[in-house]
Amino acid sequence: MTEPVYPDVAPFIEWMGATLLSVEAGRARLVLDPKPEFNNRRGVIHGGVLATLLDSAMARAARSLAAGLELNGTIALQVQFMQPASGALTVMGLVDSQSRSLAFCRGEVHDTSGVLVATATATMQATPRRRRAAALVASCRQRDSRGNVARCGGRSSKLWPDLQTSSLRLPPPV
Numbered sequence: 001m002t003e004p005v006y007p008d009v010a011p012f013i014e015w016m017g018a019t020l021l022s023v024e025a026g027r028a029r030l031v032l033d034p035k036p037e038f039n040n041r042r043g044v045i046h047g048g049v050l051a052t053l054l055d056s057a058m059a060r061a062a063r064s065l066a067a068g069l070e071l072n073g074t075i076a077l078q079v080q081f082m083q084p085a086s087g088a089l090t091v092m093g094l095v096d097s098q099s100r101s102l103a104f105c106r107g108e109v110h111d112t113s114g115v116l117v118a119t120a121t122a123t124m125q126a127t128p129r130r131r132r133a134a135a136l137v138a139s140c141r142q143r144d145s146r147g148n149v150a151r152c153g154g155r156s157s158k159l160w161p162d163l164q165t166s167s168l169r170l171p172p173p174v
Contacts, residue, residue, distance in 0.1 A: 013056050016049070018091075020060065026095035028060035033088045044084035047118075050109050051079045054120040057093030058105035062124040065095055065103065069126035075102075076123040087112035101126055 009020065013030075016038075021029040032053060040046040055074055063071050093107045103124040109117050 010056065012052070016052070018053060018056065021090075023060060023064050026061055026065050028057050028064065028093045030057050030060070030091040030093075031088060032091070034086075042084070044086050045089070047079070047081055050081065050085060050089075050118045051077065051120070053089065053091045053109060054079060054093070054107040054118065055122060057091040058095075058107045058120065058122045059093070059124060061093035061095050061107075062098070062103035062105055062126070065098055066126045069101075069128060071103075072125045072127055074122050075125045077120060078122070079118060079120045081118050083111075083115055083117045085109065085111050085117040089117075 016032060017035065018030045018032045021031055023029075030053060032049075034045050034049065038045050038049045055077055059071060059074065088111070090110045091107060092110075093105060095103050095105050097104045103126065105122045105124060107120045107122070109119075111117050
């Protein structure tokens with residue numbers, strides 16, 4: 001099984017026009033010169049745009065520390081809107097702490113004049129790259145009479161305890 005190749009920048013973020021200014025270990029900075037279409041009915045930048053930028057900056061920061069891991073995505077996102085936003089935006093994402101499979105992040109959005117317009121916290125989930133995960137699943141060779149995985153020992157049972165008695169069908173051993 002080939003490992004999927006993901007673009008460096010999400011197509012949606014690219015479409016928005018956000019630019020990556022810098023990435024360091026556990027930190028990322030983005031900028032956005034918003035389009036008029038990003039405004040809400042009151043003429044200020046829609047909160048969903050701010051949330052998207054915060055999520056993207058924090059994810060980029062988490063990816064900078066995730067060597068050998070694939071970032072699966074955001075499992076929790078909390079955004080606080082402090083001021084209406086307009087004009088060019090600068091977004092900073094920072095990893096506060098990480099474990100083997102989670103990164104705990106925070107982010108800030110500042111407008112052109114440096115005013116803090118929104119903050120956020122997020123939890124990002126990461127897992128071993130798919131190649132390793134696929135190899136672990138493929139190593140499960142004990143099956144019941146219907147061809148289901150009957151028992152999956154070793155490290156894979158710790159990573160995926162539900163595989164021990166799952167209905168996952170694997171190809172027959174070669």
